[in-house]
Structures are given as structure tokens and as C-alpha cells.
Amino acid sequence: MSTEAASLDPAPPRDLGRRATGIVRRLAGLVFSLAVTFLGLTAVTFFISRLTKIDPVLAVAGDKANKQAYDAAYHALGLDQPVPVQYLIYVKRVLTGDMGMSVLTSNPVFTDLIRVFPATFELSTVAVIIGVLVGVPAGVVAAARKGRWQDQVIRVVGLFGYSVPVFWLGLVGLFLFYGKLGWVSGPGRLDVVYQATMTPITGVVLVDALLQGNWDMFTNAFAHLILPASILGYFSLAYIARMTRSFMIDQLGQEYVVAARIKGNSFWQAVWRHAFPNILVPLITVIGLSYASLLEGAVLTETVFAWPGLGLYITNALFNSDMNAVLGGAVLVGAVFIGINQICDFLYKVFDPRLRTP
Amino acid sequence: MTDTLGQWLMSEAPMSRRQAIFGRIYRNARAVVRNPTALVGLVIVVALILVAVFAPWLSLGQSPLTQDLASRLGPPSAAHWFGTDELGRDIMARTFYGAQATLTIVFLVAVVVVPIGLVVGMVAGYLGGWVDAVLMRITDIFLAFPRLVLALAFAAALGPGIDNAVIAISLTSWPAYARIARSETLAIARSDFIQAAVLQGASTPRILFRHILPLCLSSVIVRLTLDMAGIILTAAGLGFLGLGAQPPTPEWGAMVSSGRDVILDQWWVATIPGIAIFVVSLGFNLLGDGLRDIFDPKSA
Numbered sequence: 001m002s003t004e005a006a007s008l009d010p011a012p013p014r015d016l017g018r019r020a021t022g023i024v025r026r027l028a029g030l031v032f033s034l035a036v037t038f039l040g041l042t043a044v045t046f047f048i049s050r051l052t053k054i055d056p057v058l059a060v061a062g063d064k065a066n067k068q069a070y071d072a073a074y075h076a077l078g079l080d081q082p083v084p085v086q087y088l089i090y091v092k093r094v095l096t097g098d099m100g101m102s103v104l105t106s107n108p109v110f111t112d113l114i115r116v117f118p119a120t121f122e123l124s125t126v127a128v129i130i131g132v133l134v135g136v137p138a139g140v141v142a143a144a145r146k147g148r149w150q151d152q153v154i155r156v157v158g159l160f161g162y163s164v165p166v167f168w169l170g171l172v173g174l175f176l177f178y179g180k181l182g183w184v185s186g187p188g189r190l191d192v193v194y195q196a197t198m199t200p201i202t203g204v205v206l207v208d209a210l211l212q213g214n215w216d217m218f219t220n221a222f223a224h225l226i227l228p229a230s231i232l233g234y235f236s237l238a239y240i241a242r243m244t245r246s247f248m249i250d251q252l253g254q255e256y257v258v259a260a261r262i263k264g265n266s267f268w269q270a271v272w273r274h275a276f277p278n279i280l281v282p283l284i285t286v287i288g289l290s291y292a293s294l295l296e297g298a299v300l301t302e303t304v305f306a307w308p309g310l311g312l313y314i315t316n317a318l319f320n321s322d323m324n325a326v327l328g329g330a331v332l333v334g335a336v337f338i339g340i341n342q343i344c345d346f347l348y349k350v351f352d353p354r355l356r357t358p
Numbered sequence: 359m360t361d362t363l364g365q366w367l368m369s370e371a372p373m374s375r376r377q378a379i380f381g382r383i384y385r386n387a388r389a390v391v392r393n394p395t396a397l398v399g400l401v402i403v404v405a406l407i408l409v410a411v412f413a414p415w416l417s418l419g420q421s422p423l424t425q426d427l428a429s430r431l432g433p434p435s436a437a438h439w440f441g442t443d444e445l446g447r448d449i450m451a452r453t454f455y456g457a458q459a460t461l462t463i464v465f466l467v468a469v470v471v472v473p474i475g476l477v478v479g480m481v482a483g484y485l486g487g488w489v490d491a492v493l494m495r496i497t498d499i500f501l502a503f504p505r506l507v508l509a510l511a512f513a514a515a516l517g518p519g520i521d522n523a524v525i526a527i528s529l530t531s532w533p534a535y536a537r538i539a540r541s542e543t544l545a546i547a548r549s550d551f552i553q554a555a556v557l558q559g560a561s562t563p564r565i566l567f568r569h570i571l572p573l574c575l576s577s578v579i580v581r582l583t584l585d586m587a588g589i590i591l592t593a594a595g596l597g598f599l600g601l602g603a604q605p606p607t608p609e610w611g612a613m614v615s616s617g618r619d620v621i622l623d624q625w626w627v628a629t630i631p632g633i634a635i636f637v638v639s640l641g642f643n644l645l646g647d648g649l650r651d652i653f654d655p656k657s658a
Contacts, residue, residue, distance in 0.1 A: 036495065040500070040502075048515045049515070163640035165598075171614065172629065175625055292504075296504045297506075314510060315510075318514045334502075
């Protein structure tokens with residue numbers, strides 16, 4: 001990134017001090033807006049926790065508790081405090097990683113979340129890699145061949161991705177590639193055989209298998225991963241291709257592309273060597289945004305593929321009225337989502353010279 | 359006759375307000391019909407409405423609720439064109455009736471989301487200053503939320519059902535409209551005709567609702583149409599997880615979910631309602647794309 005910023009902006013050295021203060025100011029702005037958005041997120045989850053009809057005191061004290069025990073639990077939960085104070089207590093608990101106990105697993109929700117997060121991380125990372133590797137070239141080709149059949153095909157593929165329900169595509173994929181063709185493995189992360197021998201190091205199975213030098217386990221994990229990751233990746237592909245196309249159309253209309261052609265570059269040289277580097281900055285934002293939304297899409301995909309990640313954890317908690325776990329999961333997804341969005345926004349402003357205030 | 363009517367509608371110098379309004383409607387309708395993308399989308403959306411309204415007739419006498427355990431999980435046949443589900447109910451009837459649930463959700467979300475977004479956006483854009491700063495900060499916070507996960511948490515707290523699904527989806531959908539309304543208002547508020555209205559002594563609410571609101575509507579409608587696909591997919595996702603319309607009400611997401619366990623042997627149970635979701639959200643996407651090309655060529 002830094003080399004590009006340097007090549008994009010040949011600022012004289014004496015401006016460095018002013019630029020540094022500018023970046024510090026922006027960084028402060030980023031921290032501030034992250035903090036405000038996080039407070040907003042916790043305010044909403046706090047509000048949701050008040051809405052629920054489940055009595056939190058009974059959840060702690062049990063329904064056989066006598067009046068005394070009930071009152072003690074009521075006091076211990078801070079429910080006799082005014083609502084704003086309760087909210088502050090809640091924020092403090094969330095920040096210290098105390099999201100209560102999960103009724104379902106009888107572990108602290110925080111421990112559960114740390115356990116399940118790597119699975120979701122693995123799934124969405126592979127998905128976004130697929131989305132970038134296919135989506136970016138597709139978008140560039142669509143822009144370069146605007147209005148021709150290549151553009152139309154890519155547009156239809158993208159439109160399909162915008163319209164198809166992810167859980168349904170997952171089921172159809174399972175039916176076709178697992179049930180009928182047998183090309184991939186079924187639901188879950190590993191075959192049962194490997195689950196016993198698997199000792200989690202990072203929690204990311206592909207990495208763990210490599211670290212242990214277990215090649216069979218790696219291929220098995222890959223066979224399980226490839227279908228859900230492709231289906232999720234397809235959704236980010238649709239978005240990335242559409243945005244790449246519109247960025248590239250902007251660039252290809254510029255005069256410097258014509259100049260590059262006049263100098264004797266071939267058409268595709270002008271596209272890839274001259275126009276493409278100029279869309280990298282907005283493209284990184286788009287990739288970040290699609291990565292954040294993949295975390296969300298993972299909720300439904302994980303349910304279909306019995307993928308033991310965050311999404312499956314949240315939905316399982318949902319059906320067991322385990323509100324602590326649901327809200328903890330929502331806070332984690334929300335925090336990651338907000339974090340990625342705002343950091344992308346920040347990077348965009350820092351690295352795009354046009355958006356930089358002098 | 360048609361020729362004179364056409365001339366009357368297309369007149370560059372309308373003689374009355376009525377003629378101007380009819381003329382504008384005619385021109386817009388013609389633009390939509392001449393745009394193939396918009397037309398296909400419009401046909402699908404109109405078909406959705408017709409299917410929802412005429413579901414009892416289209417189902418050929420099959421009830422969406424009558425169970426027939428003797429012929430459960432039957433493949434598509436002459437009696438049941440789309441087959442039967444795990445309780446022997448006719449999938450075609452359930453798919454047609456499912457259009458009603460989808461349409462209800464889409465309609466209710468639109469009715470809730472558009473007024474909230476418009477009012478917040480117009481007030482922020484017109485008044486400016488700290489009102490703008492506060493309202494837009496709140497909008498940004500809601501815009502940063504992951505829609506489905508928040509909708510899940512809401513539906514979990516309030517209990518499953520269509521009403522709660524609508525509340526949950528609305529809560530995460532309105533900020534986009536506030537942003538659009540604000541940016542439109544910022545552009546309009548500086549115009550001379552607004553200054554003229556202010557000088558004539560028009561009150562702020564009058565300016566907002568009589569002068570600014572009508573000009574914001576076209577962008578909002580384009581955005582709403584494009585959003586509909588996402589709303590339908592989120593609603594279907596909630597239904598799939600069991601948080602939408604409750605059984606035995608036919609709802610597409612829940613129908614796909616009920617076909618999950620038998621996908622390898624009885625593919626039609628999950629496939630047919632999934633195709634319905636896909637076609638309808640494709641229709642809204644096409645219509646929205648087309649409307650954007652027609653009314654907002656800049657952002658296409």
C-alpha cells in the first residue's frame with residue numbers, strides 16, 4: 001500500500017509534518033467514530049435485551065428460587081439501578097469481555113465466541129479470496145468490453161448473485177455437487193475420522209492441518225470447505241465485479257488511456273498497466289465492505305452446511321432462547337462489521353490523494 | 359382520437375395542471391415500457407401482485423393448508439404440478455399463497471421505512487447545523503449495523519412472526535433513505551423557488567412537505583425498488599431460520615427450510631419456493647436497475 005501511496009503522491013518532504021498531523025487528526029476521527037458507532041451498537045443490543053420476555057433473574061436464579069434468592073439475583077444483576085446506569089454497566093461488561101453465560105453450552109459467551117470465530121473467519125476469508133480472484137478480472141473485462149457479449153454475460157451472472165437466496169443456493173449446491181456428483185464433501189468442517197485426531201492450534205483447520213503436516217486432513221478440510229466458500233464467494237464476486245466495472249468505466253473514459261494507446265500500447269496494456277492501478281484504492285474499500293458483509297452471509301450459509309462457526313452458534317442459541325449468546329454474537333459480528341467498514345473508509349481517505357485535505 | 363390524445367399528453371405547453379400531470383405520467387410510463395430491463399422487471403412484479411391476489415383461483419382448487427399424509431413428498435404430477443411437501447400439502451398452492459406473505463412484508467417495510475427516512479433526511483438537510491450533525495450521526499450508526507444479525511436478535515427478543523420481521527428489517531433499512539433525502543434536500547434547498555416560498559412566508563413544514571418532498575420522491579422510489587430484492591432475501595432468510603411467518607402460513611423461506619432434510623431425495627420441496635424467491639427478487643432488481651437508468655442516469 002505504502003509504495004502506491006508514494007507513487008500516487010510525490011509530495012515534497014517539507015509537507016511531511018503537515019501530512020503527519022493530518023493523518024493523526026484523521027486517526028483521532030476514526031477512533032471517535034468507531035467509539036460512537038460501538039456505543040450505538042451496544043445501545044441497540046441493550047435495548048433488545050430489555051425487550052425480551054425472558055426474565056433474566058429467573059435465568060440466573062432458577063425458577064425454584066425463593067423470594068430472597070430472587071431479590072439477591074435481581075440486585076446482583078443491577079436491575080434495581082436506573083436504566084442509564086444499567087446501560088453503562090452493560091457497556092463496561094461488554095468491553096471487558098463479560099457477555100454473560102450461555103445457557104446452551106454453560107460456558108461464558110466470550111469463550112464460546114473465541115472458539116467458534118476461527119471457523120467463520122476461515123470460511124469468509126477463502127470466500128473473499130475467490131470473490132477477488134474472479135470478480136476483479138470479470139469487472140475489468142466487462143468494463144473493457146462494455147456493451148458486448150462479455151459485459152452482458154458478466155452482468156447476468158452478477159444479477160443472479162444479487163437475486164438468489166444464499167441458503168437456497170447452498171441447498172441446491174449440496175444436492176448437485178455432494179448428492180448427485182459426489183465432487184465435494186458434505187456438511188461440517190471435517191470427516192468424523194479426522195475430528196478425533198484434530199487438535200486445534202489456531203482454530204483454522206486448513207492452517208492447523210498444514211502445521212501438523214497432515215496432508216490427508218488438509219485435503220479433507222478443503223473438500224468440505226470448497227462448496228460453502230464458493231457459494232459465499234459468489235455473492236462477493238457479484239458485488240466486486242459490479243463495482244470494479246463501474247470504476248474501470250470511469251477510468252477508461254479518461255484521456256490518459258487514449259494517450260497510452262497513442263504511445264503504442266496495446267489495448268489490454270492500456271487497460272491493465274495504465275487504468276487498472278488507478279482503481280486499486282476504491283477497490284480495496286469495496287473488498288473490505290464485501291468481506292464485512294460476508295460475515296453476515298455466513299450466518300445462513302453456516303446453518304445450511306452445519307459449519308460450526310459464529311452463524312451456527314447464533315442460530316442454535318436463538319432456538320434455545322439463549323439471549324446472552326445471541327446478543328454476544330450480534331455484538332461481535334457488529335463490532336467486526338463496523339471495524340472493517342470504518343477502517344476501509346479511513347484507508348480510502350488516507351490513500352486517495354483527491355480526498356486528502358491539504 | 360388516439361393521435362390527438364397523444365398530442366394532448368405529449369404537449370410541451372400544457373394548458374392545465376391536470377394535463378401536465380397526466381403528461382408526465384404518460385412520458386414516464388412510456389420510458390419504462392421502452393426500457394427492456396425495466397419492462398421485464400415490471401412484468402414480474404405485476405405478476406407477483408396478481409398471483410398474491412388471485413392465489414385461490416390459480417391454485418386449481420388445492421388448499422395450501424390441507425394435509426394429505428397418504429401422498430406426502432409426492433413428485434410433481436398431474437394432480438400436484440409442483441409435488442407435495444412433508445405433510446402432503448400441495449406445493450403449488452403454497453407457493454402461490456406464499457406470494458401474499460412476501461408482498462405483505464415488502465409493503466409494510468416500505469410504508470414504515472420511507473416516511474421515517476424522508477422526514478429525518480429532509481429535516482437534517484433543510485435545517486443543517488447541529489440538527490443535521492446529530493441526525494446524520496444516528497443515521498450512520500444504524501447504517502453500520504449488520505442487517506441480518508440485528509434482525510435475528512430482534513426477532514429472537516420479540517418472538518417470531520411477520521410483524522416482528524418487518525420491525526427488524528425496517529430498523530436496519532431506513533438510514534439509506536435518510537441519506538438520499540438529505541442529499542436531495544441540500545441541492546433543492548438552495549434553489550430560487552424555495553427562497554421565493556420562504557419570502558412569501560411559507561412555514562418550514564409547508565416548504566418541506568409541499569415543495570421539497572415531491573422532488574425527493576423519484577430517487578427514493580428508485581432506491582426502494584432496488585432495496586426490495588434485499589428486503590425479500592432478508593425476510594426469506596428469517597423465514598428459513600424459522601423467525602418469519604409461523605406455520606402453517608405458507609412462506610417461501612420456511613418452505614425451503616422444510617425441504618432441507620429431504621433435499622437429496624425429494625429435491626422439489628426446497629427447490630420450487632427457492633425459485634419463487636429468486637424470480638421475485640430478480641424482478642425487483644431488474645425494475646430498479648431500469649428505473650435508475652431512466653430517472654437517474656448519472657449514478658448508473
